[in-house]
Amino acid sequence: MTPGSVPHSLRRPGMAPVWAAARQQLDRFGSQRRGAVTRPDLDRPSSLVLESLLGRKPTKRLDLGELEKALVTRRVGDDLSDALTRLGHPPSPDAAQRRAARARSGAAREALTCAVASWKEPWATEWADGILRSGLLGGLDRDTVETLIADVRCLLDYLDHAAPPGASRTEIAAKLFGSAHALDQGTRLAAFAIHALRQRVGQFEGRELWERAGILADRVSAPALTWSLPVIGSSALDEQIRAASAGALPLHVSLMALQRHPVSVPRGVPVLVVENPRLVEAAAEHNLTSSVISSNGNPSTAVTTLLRQLQRSGASIWYHGDFDAPGIAICRRMHEMGCTPWMMDSTDYEDAIRLAERTDVRLEVDSKDCGTTPWDTALQAVFESRRLVIHEELVLDGVLDDFSRMEARFRSVHGL
Numbered sequence: 261m262t263p264g265s266v267p268h269s270l271r272r273p274g275m276a277p278v279w280a281a282a283r284q285q286l287d288r289f290g291s292q293r294r295g296a297v298t299r300p301d302l303d304r305p306s307s308l309v310l311e312s313l314l315g316r317k318p319t320k321r322l323d324l325g326e327l328e329k330a331l332v333t334r335r336v337g338d339d340l341s342d343a344l345t346r347l348g349h350p351p352s353p354d355a356a357q358r359r360a361a362r363a364r365s366g367a368a369r370e371a372l373t374c375a376v377a378s379w380k381e382p383w384a385t386e387w388a389d390g391i392l393r394s395g396l397l398g399g400l401d402r403d404t405v406e407t408l409i410a411d412v413r414c415l416l417d418y419l420d421h422a423a424p425p426g427a428s429r430t431e432i433a434a435k436l437f438g439s440a441h442a443l444d445q446g447t448r449l450a451a452f453a454i455h456a457l458r459q460r461v462g463q464f465e466g467r468e469l470w471e472r473a474g475i476l477a478d479r480v481s482a483p484a485l486t487w488s489l490p491v492i493g494s495s496a497l498d499e500q501i502r503a504a505s506a507g508a509l510p511l512h513v514s515l516m517a518l519q520r521h522p523v524s525v526p527r528g529v530p531v532l533v534v535e536n537p538r539l540v541e542a543a544a545e546h547n548l549t550s551s552v553i554s555s556n557g558n559p560s561t562a563v564t565t566l567l568r569q570l571q572r573s574g575a576s577i578w579y580h581g582d583f584d585a586p587g588i589a590i591c592r593r594m595h596e597m598g599c600t601p602w603m604m605d606s607t608d609y610e611d612a613i614r615l616a617e618r619t620d621v622r623l624e625v626d627s628k629d630c631g632t633t634p635w636d637t638a639l640q641a642v643f644e645s646r647r648l649v650i651h652e653e654l655v656l657d658g659v660l661d662d663f664s665r666m667e668a669r670f671r672s673v674h675g676l
Contacts, residue, residue, distance in 0.1 A: 291340075324340060414436055419475070487552040518562060577599045581652060
């Protein structure tokens with residue numbers, strides 16, 4: 261059969277809407293799909309051609325199976341798609357790609373649902389829904405999704421049963437997945453794993469999320485920034501800390517160093533933990549005798565390890581941070597760890613606002629709620645009423661000076 265065998269009546273322009281509607285249906289659902297389409301409005305000659313082709317007066321719905329049979333019978337094409345191509349309406353390459361993408365997406369969703377069906381975690385379905393909502397399945401096929409889900413399952417099982425304390429993310433990635441970078445930020449596996457870890461340990465971000473799940477980035481980055489710790493031991497780390505203090509230098513202390521050489525200080529010695537490194541820098545600039553540690557935002561494992569060691573030796577640990585929702589949340593966490601908030605009550609907040617007003621400092625507004633403030637229940641109400649942000653650099657002098665006076669009294673009483 262050649263194109264010339266197509267009857268001229270079927271090629272007339274008035275018939276184009278029929279063929280276009282049929283092709284649109286095939287492009288949308290695939291060349292094997294039939295069903296029915298709404299019959300286009302045709303001019304009188306074209307209506308007669310369609311009636312002659314079908315052997316009956318057409319209804320408002322045009323059955324594509326019936327249309328195909330009529331076209332094949334007249335040897336217009338081998339099937340409906342072939343006939344439409346010969347009638348000047350070939351398949352759309354874009355439509356084929358869209359159908360393939362839809363099929364791939366459906367298979368990926370099905371793979372995700374099936375893969376987590378056997379998980380014991382009560383949040384498994386919610387996790388899968390979160391993966392779907394986040395668009396992480398975009399462009400993935402069934403095999404890739406199954407591999408990703410299996411890898412996340414492998415990671416969770418390893419954390420439950422085999423991971424050694426303090427295992428690093430790169431070590432775990434290399435051991436489980438053959439590449440130290442398999443769990444790096446930006447990888448598909450890391451994105452899937454992060455969603456799972458948030459379901460497991462809470463809605464944390466970045467390094468804190470991994471660390472709360474028991475995974476360290478490593479043991480040498482994110483150290484604790486310290487100033488003038490009065491250590492009493494004789495380890496290599498103790499000597500390093502003393503040498504830094506003698507040289508009026510702040511010192512970064514890594515988690516590895518703290519694990520190898522735990523530190524201790526005289527019982528009762530006051531230690532101030534601050535949120536921002538600038539306060540440690542200022543303490544060093546003024547060569548203050550008081551001990552200051554920066555949490556640098558949410559405290560890393562190195563910071564919390566150092567604080568635990570200081571607590572075990574009997575240090576009196578205090579904390580000051582920003583008066584904003586994240587800063588108060590950090591203060592709450594530090595309070596839960598046993599630190600006493602320093603100049604972090606509602607009166608201190610109001611005093612800082614008045615200081616800003618006197619010095620013409622324009623304060624930012626925080627729209628987020630700060631959460632509970634168990635060390636001073638009035639602070640939550642006052643902050644959520646005022647919502648003005650006080651960064652601790654604004655009150656730097658007062659925080660450090662008052663703490664230094666308190667620390668000096670301790671030294672005087674104990675003859676240090």
